[in-house]
Amino acid sequence: MSKWPEATEERARAIIAQYPNRRSAVMPLLYLAMSEEGYLTEAGMARVAELVGITPAQVLSVASFYTMYKLEPVGRYLISCCTSISCMLLGSDDVLHALEEEVGVASGEVDSEGLIGLEHAECIGACGGAPAMQVNYELIEGINPEKARQLVEWLRKARPEVVNTDEMQSLFGGRPSFDWAITEDVGAVGPYPAYEPFGTVRSSTE
Amino acid sequence: MNAPLLVTKRMVEHPTDSHTLERYKATGGYAAAKRAVSMTRDELVEAVKSSGLLGRGGAAFSAGLKWSFLAPARPAYLVVNGDESEPGTFKDRQLLERDPHQLIEGVIITAIANEVHHAFIYIRGEYPKPARRVQQAVEEAYRQGYLGQGIFNTDFDLEVIVHLGAGAYICGEETALINSLEGLRGEPRLKPPYFPAAVGLYNKPTIVNNVETLSNLPHILNDGVDAFKALGHEADTGTFLFSVSGHVEKPGNYELPHGLTWRELIFDVAGGIPNGRKLKTWIPGGASAPWFVPPDHLDLPITKDDTAKAGSMLGSGAVVVMNDSTCVVRAAERVVRFFAHESCGQCTPCREGTSWLELILRRIESGQGREVDPDLLLDVSDNISVGLAWPPKMTTICPLGPSAVSPIISIIKYFKDEVMAHIHDGRCPLIA
Known part of the structure; x- marks a missing residue:
């Protein structure tokens, strides 16, 4: 999977390092993915999955639960x-x-x-x-x-x-x-x- | 009403800079935390227990008792519930935004009392400004040595992480909040275990406390247990933040002791009903609570027990006032729609029931209602909340489903004629 720009990758690493368990970083990382592309693309969720060590389907199960994670473009x-x-x-x-x-x-x-x-x-x-x-x-x-x-x-x-x-x-x-x-x-x-x-x-x- | 203030005192007296570290320290801030580091777990738990402080998130459970349940296994965690989302409630937003250091001091005291070295402040995603303020305050506290390794020059470590939610009311339920923090869907956990204090975050003992609850702790330590109790009204110690909204002259958050009457709160404190309108009904404790009506409930004292005896609750302190131009079918539909939208979907009675309640109410509101619809509403409600008892007997993992039943029971109990008029006339009787 393609990585994000280095500044975002660095933020992701800092966020993951805060938590006792990597998976806890899923929600903040989903926000990072949105900030990269404006909404959650398959590639964005795949990167989150890779960073956290779970499957893209597991990431989607979280993303689809919360109203603020947008799976389609919602405008600027x-x-x-x-x-x-x-x-x-x-x-x-x-x-x-x-x-x-x-x-x-x-x-x-x-x-x-x-x-x-x-x-x-x-x-x-x-x-x-x-x-x-x-x-x-x-x-x-x-x-x-x-x-x-x-x-x-x-x-x-x-x-x-x-x-x-x-x-x-x-x-x-x-x-x-x-x-x-x-x-x-x-x-x-x-x-x-x-x-x-x-x-x-x-x-x-x- | 000029009652002494605790949690909103600083923001009232210093409106322009109550959120800053300088103002916090200049007004006695972090003195309680400094005292707490030299106290034992037993002393701190006992102080909070005997203060009578009840959880301010809605369940009104003794904060000290909750702490005393914490299982001995370590690590243990502290989770601050700042996922305030109950319709009508906006008190925690004010505390987070206007006095974040007060919360952080409460976190430090709680962490010491419970030998916890990791705390999470979970703030709803729709509160970016409060989250920015809290994050900034956490960073300041780290720089001061109030958080991090060896706080206040002791060997006690405390890491605090601010975590943003993403739009899910159900994450205010403590086990759902824990799942959310673990990076899972925010679905409440099956009980037992009943208390996260036994099995919580990462399956470790966990304390979950509301923002307002923790914001009270510095005052309990600074002023003493007796002063805190004296401020309150009998069993309801301390102050209570009421969020008053809807058809009142002066909506807002009001920090008051319990014991005043609903008449005093609505007409004196909140200035009464504007535009020459009359009071029709009000929700006394957030969208989940059964409604009250005048004149029956107006002179009831606002206490936990008096409200429970009258078949409702103070919940999160949200008072939603409706005037006589309000269509109760529409109001009930709006409350039920909320719960239908926020149902996590695990339990069939809630997932299906709340949606059907919403659809039936919408049918009545639009003039398409049937003669049997009120009974149908009660029948669906009975399947979510057996016997329509108060407090509810649940068929579900958490109380969200039964919460959607409260407005149904309320409108059929107090406003059956108005509901039937919608059905018989094919339109809302309030629209000329």
């Missing part, structure tokens, strides 16, 4: 619109409909350009700031249909290299679950969590 910007109970009570279904219209796809699909994917999500833990949504898992609370449309338009026009929760909250958000107090300029570069050990965090001001 993945919009997850929460429609669980607290968000539903405050109008999330209208937000989702507005997003479907504006992106031009149904929930679960990607636009023709491969730029924006849309999904409805189960509870994302932002109930106090309902309705809430995420772009590449970066959170925006207190959204409404109009602001959601503006956000899609902004993604299309600005095509930010990095999507940053604080920036999006200030541009399109409303009442949050709790006071965020300080802002940070880091964010996500693809449809997977922005997290330092995965090498997926970038500064948006650089």
